[in-house]
Amino acid sequence: MGLAIAHQLARRGRAVQVLSRRRSEAAGFVAAGMLAPHAEGLSGDLLALGQASLERIPAWVAQIEADSGLSCGLRPCGIVVPFASAAERDVYPTAAWGEALNRAGLERELPGIGPGWDAGLLFRQDGQIDNRRQLMRALERACVELGVRFQEGVEVQELLRTGDGLQGVTVRNAEAELQTLTAGTAVLCSGAWSGALLPQLPVFPVKGQMLSLQGPREALQRVIFGPGTYLVPREDGLLVVGATSEREAGFTEGLTPFGQRQLQAGIAALLPEASQWPPMERWWGFRPCTPDEGPLLGAGPIAGLWLATGHHRNGVLLAAITAELLAEASCSEASAATQRWLQAFRWDRFNRSAAPGAG
Numbered sequence: 001m002g003l004a005i006a007h008q009l010a011r012r013g014r015a016v017q018v019l020s021r022r023r024s025e026a027a028g029f030v031a032a033g034m035l036a037p038h039a040e041g042l043s044g045d046l047l048a049l050g051q052a053s054l055e056r057i058p059a060w061v062a063q064i065e066a067d068s069g070l071s072c073g074l075r076p077c078g079i080v081v082p083f084a085s086a087a088e089r090d091v092y093p094t095a096a097w098g099e100a101l102n103r104a105g106l107e108r109e110l111p112g113i114g115p116g117w118d119a120g121l122l123f124r125q126d127g128q129i130d131n132r133r134q135l136m137r138a139l140e141r142a143c144v145e146l147g148v149r150f151q152e153g154v155e156v157q158e159l160l161r162t163g164d165g166l167q168g169v170t171v172r173n174a175e176a177e178l179q180t181l182t183a184g185t186a187v188l189c190s191g192a193w194s195g196a197l198l199p200q201l202p203v204f205p206v207k208g209q210m211l212s213l214q215g216p217r218e219a220l221q222r223v224i225f226g227p228g229t230y231l232v233p234r235e236d237g238l239l240v241v242g243a244t245s246e247r248e249a250g251f252t253e254g255l256t257p258f259g260q261r262q263l264q265a266g267i268a269a270l271l272p273e274a275s276q277w278p279p280m281e282r283w284w285g286f287r288p289c290t291p292d293e294g295p296l297l298g299a300g301p302i303a304g305l306w307l308a309t310g311h312h313r314n315g316v317l318l319a320a321i322t323a324e325l326l327a328e329a330s331c332s333e334a335s336a337a338t339q340r341w342l343q344a345f346r347w348d349r350f351n352r353s354a355a356p357g358a359g
């Protein structure tokens with residue numbers, strides 16, 4: 001989110017500084033890169049936000065590629081969700097947006113699919129982007145080319161206020177020196193850690209473990225989004241496998257045998273031949289989740305402080321629209337449509353609906 005927003009602000013001619021504690025811990029480098037509002041079975045405002053972002057992604061990627069000179073690895077390959085029965089398929093929340101498949105259709109779209117699946121939904125409009133190897137680097141390069149300044153290894157420790165407004169931040173650098181930076185406008189996009197700076201934000205970590213296998217090139221054309229496990233085939237045959245969803249793990253780092261076994265079982269059920277493919281990498285990270293699993297977007301509790309956090313499972317998908325909304329809003333250019341989105345995803349919507357008499 002930080003990179004995507006910095007990029008859009010820099011394109012609008014703003015002077016931007018990105019403060020980052022540790023780029024390698026960012027979920028942006030962890031994610032599978034699925035662009036999957038339909039395959040994920042989203043609903044309501046979150047589905048609409050995901051669809052709006054999906055529509056923007058080709059133009060957004062083209063901008064990043066033009067500004068950076070690097071490819072982002074966008075692959076509009078379609079995603080198949082397999083089910084044990086047609087009855088399960090037909091009650092999937094986004095079934096109306098997909099193409100219904102029977103067993104023969106599944107075998108056509110996913111040669112080698114395991115025997116436990118009798119039905120499926122093909123979402124041709126969903127896809128993937130190679131966030132780990134391409135998108136994040138291209139975004140960083142695009143930002144640098146547009147004059148964004150980076151401070152890596154710098155932790156924001158405190159938000160400084162003057163009256164009702166933001167005055168700046170206190171940061172601690174890698175040499176443990178404290179420094180005050182003045183800023184009247186800032187965007188808080190510290191992912192799963194956002195609550196550490198503003199405890200009233202209802203953001204908590206949901207750990208996810210991943211692994212990758214090297215498959216034959218073009219062995220699998222479409223993403224398979226199974227229950228609990230998904231398989232994302234990159235152009236060069238690398239198969240990205242995700243992901244556990246561990247709410248109780250908090251910020252506990254590291255792989256676990258249980259999590260890795262869960263992924264192996266998922267691979268065996270979805271695409272048995274892939275169990276023989278050589279493992280390449282294993283990693284984990286923390287999704288920034290909220291009580292309704294939707295992001296927190298727009299004005300924060302301090303004037304001048306904007307929020308872009310809580311994107312949970314869909315932050316790669318939602319980066320395009322988030323960057324647009326936040327850049328417009330923080331530059332006082334919000335259209336009526338932007339204001340409607342920001343209203344739907346305001347940070348204090350939980351407190352409001354919990355308040356007695358709230359509508």
Ligand SMILES: Cc1cc2nc3c(=O)[nH]c(=O)nc-3n(C[C@H](O)[C@H](O)[C@H](O)COP(=O)(O)OP(=O)(O)OC[C@H]3O[C@@H](n4cnc5c(N)ncnc54)[C@H](O)[C@@H]3O)c2cc1C
Pocket residue numbers: 001002019020021022023024025026027028029030031032033034035036154155156157189190191192193194197207208209210242243244284285286287288308309310311312313314315316317318
């Ligand atoms: C296993 C897994 C699989 C996923 N798969 C997908 C997927 O297929 N599709 C999809 O759309 N989304 C996916 N996601 C979700 C997506 O990765 C996240 O929603 C998104 O990356 C969140 O972006 P962010 O910028 O809010 O947080 P992050 O990417 O986590 O970045 C937060 C940054 O803030 C920095 N930071 C934190 N606190 C401070 C501080 N005090 N001072 C300075 N810096 C600070 C951190 O160091 C970090 O670099 C997945 C996530 C995980 C974990």
